[in-house]
Amino acid sequence: MAEIHLTIDGRTVTVKAGATVLHAARQAGIPIPTICDHKDLNPYGACRMCIVEIEGVRGFPTSCTTPAAEGMQVRTRSPELETLRRRTLELMFSGHPNTCLVCPHREACESMRPMATKAGRTTRCGFCSNREECDLRNMALQAGGRDLNLPTLYAAHNLERDDPFMDRDYNLCILCARCWRICEKIHGKPAISIINRGRQARVGTAFHKSHVHSGCTFCGSCIDICPTGTLTDRFARWHGKADTRADSACILCPEGCSLTAHVKGGQLVATAMTAFEPDSSLCALGRFGYAQIVNAPTRLLRPTIRDNGESFSVDWDSALDAAAAGLSKHESALGILVSAAASREDRHLYHLLAQELGAKFAAIPATPAGTKPLLPKWVTGPKKSRSSALILSGDFLEDKHLAGLDFLLVIDGLPSPAQERADVLLPAALLSEAEGTFRTASGQIKDLARSSRAPGMARPEWEILWDLGQKLGLKSMAFDSLDHITAAVGEDPAPQAFADAPRHDVRTLPAFYRGHRTADLVPALEAFGLSATPRPLKQDVSIEGFQLLETRELAPNMHLLRIKAPQVAAHAKPGQFVILMAKETSERTPYTLADWDAEAGSITLILEEVGRSSRELALLKAGEVLAHVSGPLGKPFPVAKKGTVVLGGGCYGIGAILPLARALRQAGNHVLSVIEASSAYLLFWEEELRAVSDEVRVATKDGSRGAYGGVQEVFQQIVDQQPVDIFIAVGCTFMMRMVAELTKPWNVPTFVALNPIMVDGTGMCGACRVSIHGETKFACIDGPFFDAHGVDWDELACRKSAYAREEVEALPQAVDLSALMFPGAARPRCGCGR
């Protein structure tokens, strides 16, 4: 191929004909910033970050779309280019949340909050699951974050969370078009497109249909190629950036697609395509289901044996002894049923075991939705012809087939009815937890990587069988390594492919994995017509309870809830809180009373959506009933006449300081209320506070209104102007800590409302323990208000993050089928309340 010589920043670069200026620069190691460009996509030229100067060419061409030409003189760096790139960044960020980039407290905040907050709406980098790997953010920070001129426009698009597997927040979209370009590249006809024009332009589907009906196959490539936090994998989203990636293959159906496992701290968080190419595509189950199966909360953890009808956990050695003893005794009548969704090695060892023991053997193939695998006669036939002892590596049999067995050994990673009857139960590693090889329908042999840790004591099946072979003294099963087993497998036949590949059609996804219904393990699959095991309907909505009178999204992510709770309203005092449960099954979570009306018997709360419980509450509709409201709890704030009182409220704390301001002012104090938010559009209740305070001041972290910074900057201003007798701060732990550190040298009494994890709220459980001046206190009964200068903040932060992983895992993965079927009708509320 012809070669082209050009000069970039004074260096001569030689590239093949057809290369772009960007390619040439990259090849020479000269960095040019890009956003819309991606190595696996055709040049598009939308973002204009990659502009360069070319001698003899007018203006500033985009290097990603300009073909390199012989003799070209290119400059990638010049004051003009720098300025233009800055302007481009500023433009891109003008419709994109940007407060964290310009916030004066960014460094301190990020060091104290290393993980992004799992908020509903992403209104800043601190609420964005993309933060750890965001090129856009890095570019802005490199360009000097705070020196950029970044206006804030919040588009207030609806959150799109009703589809299976993906959360979409188009308020973060910068219209780089990577998503629909990759969708078009992989599927030909994209399931998404850029719709509308001008300011209304956005990525979407025809008539705003759900992706389930837009032709989307849920391959996830748009998520994986999106440079922002707009498109996210609901399960992987808040786990943080993977630390290890390993190429492997999916064994859930005969296709055996290649995949890359994304692992963090030994935990599989996602599986994605190995390349952005049409034939590397994955189906919804391979892309999104894998990690959910492996992380199923029901995984089997310990070897268990049954004796005299009672089952108990034992160590591996005893369990294997028991298994070997049982097998030797029932050798003559033994049958072995395994799943075809297993490595060749596992299957080979099962097969060897069957040969050695003279047992019957069958491997049950994976089947697409709507079909059931055929079981061999020797398990389903007339009783006399059945095997009376079984090894089950999966959940294939109904109770009627299991009754009356003389011996049952279950080797599996997931629970099944058979487990109740098993004489010996051995926990197996699944999918990404075991090494091996897999033969695909096309006959190819692919390597399976062991990339994540098996839970509890679970072990790979080949190891289990190998040990079992030793216990039984079977010579043919003595191998010295896994490679040896692989070599011994020989020419196994290729499995039969499904009629339609699941990656082209979501209606043909595998319905079972090792006999377990995939929809039981990955609930969102129900959206594609896969059925889960029918469960008795649980009546979640109790008529008795606490009616939600009003609910509104005051500002993005900030929800006002007015609830009928006459008992609480009658006795509430400023500073007290309540514990709420949206449903009988919800966690108990504390919320400070923002207002109440004893006559109407109602209480008002402000909550921020930051996790499962607050999300359940935020999604309730007016008229619905909360399972539980207990309170008022905690000590009321000791309201007395002190002189000048300065209150600081951030986020939900803006609501929490309202009753305090009112009471303190009534008691004759001069009350100054200070409220902070990331940006002006996130402020609320300013007028309400003005009505009960002598003065209200505002601070925003991007300086879009009031003081630039947080309440602490305003507190400083205030002490510079007048003496203050008390400070009170309510907000996130970070804000309260900053306030505590600020006021300590001033020797002014400062109170903060601590918000540790609480369970009962009555001082019994001790979950809310905090240390104040070295003394242990219970926030629920001794608090919530404490002397800010005595708080052990590190301990508090540590206690608050104790369940970080569980909190991420508790986020719901199921989809609301009625919301999918009747889009719009079931949507809680649209927009941000304005």
Next chain:
Amino acid sequence: MHPDEAGQAIDTILSSHSREREHLIPILQDIQERMSYLSPKALRMVADHLDLSENDVYGVATFYSQFRYHPPGRHRIKVCQGTACHVRGGGLVLDAIVRKIGISPGQTSADGGFSLERVACFGSCALPPVMVVDDKVYGRMSARKAEKLLEDLE
């Protein structure tokens, strides 16, 4: 129009255009002229005819403000948002109408009574703000007057 009839009408339009992508806009225009709006079904048929994704067809159509996606109401209300009308409170008039009939521009009310459109200019810039109802021009509107006008129409 009966769904079958509508389908036939669209088929007729499609068969008069060959299957190249360039024909997309003329096809959409023809369909809108015949059916007065672009239904989801119509877009699906167009996408099939040209072997495009329905989402792309919708993307192209929504790029142009001339296309509608709801059948027009019995009364078609158009509110001017051109410069002259804008500076004299055209936005307030539009807001008042949105509040009054509870639909946004581009939509048709559930009972089929009204449809609402935002228009760039009617050429009646001497009478701002201007709105047009069923091809009759009303000038020097205010939020109050617009509400009154709608009440009279009902």
